[in-house]
Amino acid sequence: MKYRSAFDIIGPVMIGPSSSHTAGAARIGRVARTLFNRLPKKAVISLYGSFAKTYKGHGTDVAIVGGLLDFDTFDERIPTSLTLAKELGMEVVFQIENQVTDHPNTVRINLYDDNGDLEIVGISIGGGTIEITELNSFELKLSGEHPAILVVHNDQFGVISAVTQILANHEINIGHMEVSRKEKGKMALMVIEVDQKIEQTIMTEIEKLPNVTQTIRMVD
């Protein structure tokens, strides 16, 4: 079931004009910002399908940039986000792609600064609901609606059970979990959607585990 809540249907409260092309786009931008965890110096935004064809009319551009500035879907600063980004020193580049994607509303966002970079692919599936389908070349499925933790780790035995053991110790229930890796024994990613809020202390505990290289926390 793609939609789980009554508020996926009646909602979100948002700045118009399009739930998929404006609100959904803003949400994808905001997930990227959350995962990057700071204001990027540069953002390269590649638009596909209907996003590429109609982004100007729907304000998809200002919405994604608004999301990257950490604005919610109803933030009235969205229409002026391009100017605000410039003022804050974030360079924005839009690329129109012709490649056909699985979903018509697809965007690839690359974020950069001196401390690192991040690449995500997001789709806006309707009514403002989104899915993140790719993170740094890892395939995944993340709605951005539930608290989640992402754990980058070395593909070694025992890492997954060590992470879930910590969550169990804190009585945190896992709603959805995915593990993927680029190559056997190399870099791997755990995506864990949970029911409760995750405290920073738990994240620190996970980060200290052997073979864990990075953790990212996503909160509502």
Place this chain on the structure above:
Amino acid sequence: MFKSVAELVELAENKQVKIAEIMIQQEMEVTGLTREEIIAKMDRNLTVMEQAVERGLNGVTSVSGLTGGDAVLLQKYIQSGKALSGNILLDAVSKAVATNEVNAAMGTICATPTAGSAGVVPGTLFAVKEVLNPTRMEMIEFLFTSAAFGFVVANNASISGAAGGCQAEVGSASGMAAAAIVELAGGTPQQAAEAMAITLKNMLGLVCDPVAGLVEVPCVKRNAMGASNAMTAADMALAGITSRIPCDEVIHAMFLIGQSMPSALRETAEGGLAATPTGRRLEAKIFGKQN
């Protein structure tokens, strides 16, 4: 979780409760929030809808200048006493238009189920409110009933114009509104399902062809017609008229039609009204480019 309209109707009938109540109970289960929290959340959405309608009825103009002011014209016409199709129906139409004009002006709205189709559910609610005098709670229930029907469409077909055309957006919104009107007017869960089926059947095949890619032409007027379609179908269902094709099969037909719709007619601004000479001219004028 209920997966079909048939299941939804059965749940409501077996428990002897409104469809709104089934949706509220499911929301409590899925989110772990309390009933009070869920109702408060929907109450806030209702407030946003009221404010959008009020703003639209005072007159707005979109950035492109393509839309705005029609809700005001219609209200004046209703007040002139010359309206032919009935004041409640036209009130619903004008309030649906008001919401979408605010949306096109990059104002604050609540997506129901999407922004492009945000006018139908609040438009019809605030019009029938004048005759049915619902309590605040009943108005909130209207939104949960709409949500329940929209939930089935979203999970079995689509509520995205890019994926399924306008039938998936204004079509879904109209079906949701029709069902909710029936329930607010005291109809049975089955009658609500009939109203949704009748509405959606008449919006099958509707393409998404926005001029210049803007959510304005023809979106605002499609919401107007969606609202009148919902009102008519609700009255038909309340009169005891049923749909020969069950609601779930209509939804599945909508899904299949969306699948076979060419990409030019699914929110790409490449076909339909967007590709008419005037549509192209407006696009060039707004974005300063030739096609």
